[in-house]
Amino acid sequence: MNPSTDAALPAALAAPDAPDAPDAGDWLVDAALAPLAGGSLAPLYAGAAAGELTLPFCAACGLALELEQRACDGCGATDIRWRPVERAGTVHAVTLVHRREPGLVRVTEPYPVLDVELTSGHRLIMTTLTATGSAPAIGRPVTVGFRIVGGVAVPAAALSTSEPSELPDPSDPSEPSDAATPDSPRATGTAPAPVPSETEVSQ
Amino acid sequence: MAPPLEPAVVGLGLTSMSLSAGGVPVDLAIEAVASALADAGLTARDVDGLLVNSSQGVRPDRLGVALARQGGLGDLRLLEHVEIKGATAVAMIQRAVLAIRAGLASTVVCVFADAPLRAGGTSGSTYAHSGGNDGARGLERASGVLGSVPTYALLASRYFAVSGGDPEDLCAVAVSTRAWALGNPDAVVRKPLDAEGYFASRMISTPLRVLDCARPVNGAVALVVSGAATPGPAPRIHVRGMGQAHPMRRRRAPGESWFGGGRAAVDGALAMAGLTRADLDVIELYDPFSVVTLLLLEEYGLVEPGQAGKVVRSGATAPGGDLPVNTGGGQLSGFYLQGMTPLAEAVVQLRGAGGARQVPGASTALVGGIGGRVDHHACLILDLEPSR
Numbered sequence: 001m002n003p004s005t006d007a008a009l010p011a012a013l014a015a016p017d018a019p020d021a022p023d024a025g026d027w028l029v030d031a032a033l034a035p036l037a038g039g040s041l042a043p044l045y046a047g048a049a050a051g052e053l054t055l056p057f058c059a060a061c062g063l064a065l066e067l068e069q070r071a072c073d074g075c076g077a078t079d080i081r082w083r084p085v086e087r088a089g090t091v092h093a094v095t096l097v098h099r100r101e102p103g104l105v106r107v108t109e110p111y112p113v114l115d116v117e118l119t120s121g122h123r124l125i126m127t128t129l130t131a132t133g134s135a136p137a138i139g140r141p142v143t144v145g146f147r148i149v150g151g152v153a154v155p156a157a158a159l160s161t162s163e164p165s166e167l168p169d170p171s172d173p174s175e176p177s178d179a180a181t182p183d184s185p186r187a188t189g190t191a192p193a194p195v196p197s198e199t200e201v202s203q
Numbered sequence: 204m205a206p207p208l209e210p211a212v213v214g215l216g217l218t219s220m221s222l223s224a225g226g227v228p229v230d231l232a233i234e235a236v237a238s239a240l241a242d243a244g245l246t247a248r249d250v251d252g253l254l255v256n257s258s259q260g261v262r263p264d265r266l267g268v269a270l271a272r273q274g275g276l277g278d279l280r281l282l283e284h285v286e287i288k289g290a291t292a293v294a295m296i297q298r299a300v301l302a303i304r305a306g307l308a309s310t311v312v313c314v315f316a317d318a319p320l321r322a323g324g325t326s327g328s329t330y331a332h333s334g335g336n337d338g339a340r341g342l343e344r345a346s347g348v349l350g351s352v353p354t355y356a357l358l359a360s361r362y363f364a365v366s367g368g369d370p371e372d373l374c375a376v377a378v379s380t381r382a383w384a385l386g387n388p389d390a391v392v393r394k395p396l397d398a399e400g401y402f403a404s405r406m407i408s409t410p411l412r413v414l415d416c417a418r419p420v421n422g423a424v425a426l427v428v429s430g431a432a433t434p435g436p437a438p439r440i441h442v443r444g445m446g447q448a449h450p451m452r453r454r455r456a457p458g459e460s461w462f463g464g465g466r467a468a469v470d471g472a473l474a475m476a477g478l479t480r481a482d483l484d485v486i487e488l489y490d491p492f493s494v495v496t497l498l499l500l501e502e503y504g505l506v507e508p509g510q511a512g513k514v515v516r517s518g519a520t521a522p523g524g525d526l527p528v529n530t531g532g533g534q535l536s537g538f539y540l541q542g543m544t545p546l547a548e549a550v551v552q553l554r555g556a557g558g559a560r561q562v563p564g565a566s567t568a569l570v571g572g573i574g575g576r577v578d579h580h581a582c583l584i585l586d587l588e589p590s591r
């Protein structure tokens with residue numbers, strides 16, 4: 001998009017500290033909403049920059065932990081290990097946001113926000129990789145790619161097209177986990193599911 | 204060491220509730236405190252305790268313990284800035300009662316003030332721009348979760364999936380609450396509302412419409428809790444029961460992340476009071492969003508699980524119903540001053556001062572305050588009768 005001036009810096013794409021690298025911008029939000037890549041979720045953003053979904057676990061007992069948890073509620077250990085997880089899950093909750101804050105939200109139509117229950121057990125809030133005017137139903141499987149917001153990669157849901165798109169029973173209180181069952185095409189053990197075609201990197 | 208009288212709410216003061224920019228929290232707080240003291244027949248000289256509740260987030264003008272000095276109070280024996288997010292106001296009353304019982308103070312003022320409405324921007328805009336870019340909140344904001352509505356919209360979608368509820372239930376809450384607001388001169392929205400009007404209102408984040416969301420105001424509320432005899436004409440409102448619950452629900456499978464675990468606060472308060480749910484004449488709940496009323500009615504055991512929508516649709520929670528809920532219009536149609544909204548209304552009802560919205564013979568109230576994403580619960584059983 002911006003081929004002119006900085007041709008001398010082809011390595012900028014790989015440089016994690018590339019300042020204000022020109023990009024086309026995220027589909028949803030302004031770069032002002034870029035998260036603090038070096039802050040308390042630094043391992044998540046470092047993993048995301050490499051195309052991996054990296055989340056915290058208790059190093060002692062393996063329990064999936066919350067993003068800001070500093071001690072395990074299962075065993076009390078304070079040693080936390082961030083590691084890549086399978087980039088697959090199901091929709092746990094969903095909303096279509098109609099209010100679009102001027103200056104921060106770039107779209108002109110409502111946009112989805114999902115709470116995704118990952119096969120790792122974590123729940124993570126994200127929007128979709130690309131604009132969509134409809135909210136996927138609770139229970140629907142998704143894979144996880146990354147948006148780039150102000151140069152920082154953040155997880156985003158790719159709505160699987162190989163699955164039937166229609167709504168499962170919304171009153172089923174159980175935790176749907178189709179994506180982890182053996183007959184799912186994405187159930188591939190611990191290796192992150194490669195979905196490069198759904199990973200938008202806009203540089 | 205015991206106070207001469209059982210600690211009770213003896214003073215209530217409200218500023219006017221403004222829907223336009225103006226006022227700073229400290230000035231609003233001073234006005235509400237003066238009003239509450241006058242209501243109790245007291246002066247600043249009678250006060251030996253001050254508890255302060257400010258809006259969350261770090262704002263340069265947020266209320267703090269400096270209010271004691273700025274507000275012209277004298278020497279104090281108790282001064283704290285209490286912080287349990289939205290549950291704070293209710294927790295302050297608990298704190299005041301315990302301090303008085305322990306002899307650490309005699310007359311304690313509890314105050315909350317906020318002024319989210321600024322010139323040149325809506326409150327929604329103020330909230331959308333706050334939250335920062337670090338931690339889980341920073342990640343959520345980068346994902347389009349601005350302000351608190353999308354989060355509660357996610358909660359609502361999940362609640363529907365679990366309870367079987369639907370938007371008609373939200374509509375019933377909004378309509379019931381509005382019906383109460385019509386009788387409350389302090390309510391900021393007093394235009395009759397029916398289902399047609401509800402469904403015509405602007406969608407904010409599915410399934411939550413603008414009429415499912417609290418109405419922020421610039422204003423303040425103060426209460427005076429005292430163990431001393433006071434000259435004010437209003438009856439003493441006794442704190443017969445209190446409880447808190449802070450369920451550590453996790454953001455991981457299995458189990459729900461956003462609800463469950465609050466009931467213990469109410470069970471504990473009722474046990475302390477020696478009362479049952481059948482003894483409750485009015486229910487005053489923290490209702491930042493309509494879905495929260497449904498959720499708390501079930502969570503607090505006031506209706507059967509999964510029945511909140513049905514109960515509200517039946518009219519039971521509306522004026523004339525047998526389960527009066529948020530009788531001043533709540534935060535949805537009354538005014539959003541966090542935990543002070545249900546607290547103030549409970550005091551008004553038990554005093555019999557509710558005018559057109561008065562629940563006849565109301566003598567026992569449940570006040571339920573929540574904070575965070577329904578992570579913190581603090582409740583009170585208020586009663587005209589003392590415990591002892």
Ligand SMILES: [Zn+2]
Pocket residue numbers: 058059060061062063072073074075076077
């Ligand atoms: Zn552990």
